[in-house]
Amino acid sequence: MIFCMKRIFENIFLGFLLLIFLVSCASTKKRGDSSVAEIKACGTVLIGTTGDYRPLTYMGENGKYWGFGIEIAEKIAQHLGVKAEFVPTSWVTLSADTQATPKKFDFAIGGITITESRKETMLMSQGYLANGKTILCRAEDSERFQALSDIDKSDVRVMVNPGGLNEKFAREKLKNAKIIVFNQNELIPNEIAVGNADVMITEITEAPWYVKNDSRLAAPLLAAPFTHGQIGVLMQKGQEDLLSLINDILSQLEKDGTLSQLRQKYGLQ
Numbered sequence: 001m002i003f004c005m006k007r008i009f010e011n012i013f014l015g016f017l018l019l020i021f022l023v024s025c026a027s028t029k030k031r032g033d034s035s036v037a038e039i040k041a042c043g044t045v046l047i048g049t050t051g052d053y054r055p056l057t058y059m060g061e062n063g064k065y066w067g068f069g070i071e072i073a074e075k076i077a078q079h080l081g082v083k084a085e086f087v088p089t090s091w092v093t094l095s096a097d098t099q100a101t102p103k104k105f106d107f108a109i110g111g112i113t114i115t116e117s118r119k120e121t122m123l124m125s126q127g128y129l130a131n132g133k134t135i136l137c138r139a140e141d142s143e144r145f146q147a148l149s150d151i152d153k154s155d156v157r158v159m160v161n162p163g164g165l166n167e168k169f170a171r172e173k174l175k176n177a178k179i180i181v182f183n184q185n186e187l188i189p190n191e192i193a194v195g196n197a198d199v200m201i202t203e204i205t206e207a208p209w210y211v212k213n214d215s216r217l218a219a220p221l222l223a224a225p226f227t228h229g230q231i232g233v234l235m236q237k238g239q240e241d242l243l244s245l246i247n248d249i250l251s252q253l254e255k256d257g258t259l260s261q262l263r264q265k266y267g268l269q
Helices: 002-026 036-042 068-080 094-098 116-121 165-173 185-193 207-213 240-255 258-265
Strands: 044-049 057-059 083-088 129-131 133-138 157-160 178-181 199-203 229-231
Touching: 036 044, 036 068, 036 240, 044 068, 044 094, 057 068, 068 083, 068 240, 068 258, 133 165, 133 185, 133 207, 157 165, 157 185, 165 178, 165 199, 185 199, 240 258
Parallel strands: 044 083, 157 178, 157 199
Antiparallel strands: 129 229, 133 199
């Protein structure tokens, strides 16, 4: 009798621990070590993304995310055998959100350039898309802006989104141009088109989408970017098992042609 009662209490205790674990997994604000085992046990992988960087990550009017990076995130979730749940972040808060305790998400994706400074404090996957700094300008100004020296003049207004590498690049390289910080990255191309600024510092991944979809805009330096780099997946240090798995998944997606198909779909190089 005593043995049976002991087993009953043990089962109740184990059930209570399981309930706590499931409640923790259900909350996007409570995450443990974000290990592969925990993610699989929770059945959901939490993915940070800015949703303002077409065609890599964008939140549509219906509240759903779409884009090249979003599809890669969903592929990663499929390989993990879990559901993808997207968590909003911003370029200003990306590093802090990625390193937050408790974790806000398991990894971040969508136009995140691999840099040594990021790798010093966080983990970054292997690159899955070439990237580099370029510009957007009005179509009639294509001949006007043929080099960085043409942009770095006192009568040129350069617009950037805050907190990211675009703003950092502009402040480091442009000493004479007027730099304007505009909070909503996805609205900057229209600001250029209507004349509220002359140049947008952007990426070779982003510029072609706007040129294709807005005849008022041009990217005259697209074939000769100012920088060269790769875009990758970002996560906290200590998640080496997840990093290793994501690298394996990216390699597989490259090998089987999935990444190539997605690049073609979104007009990326």
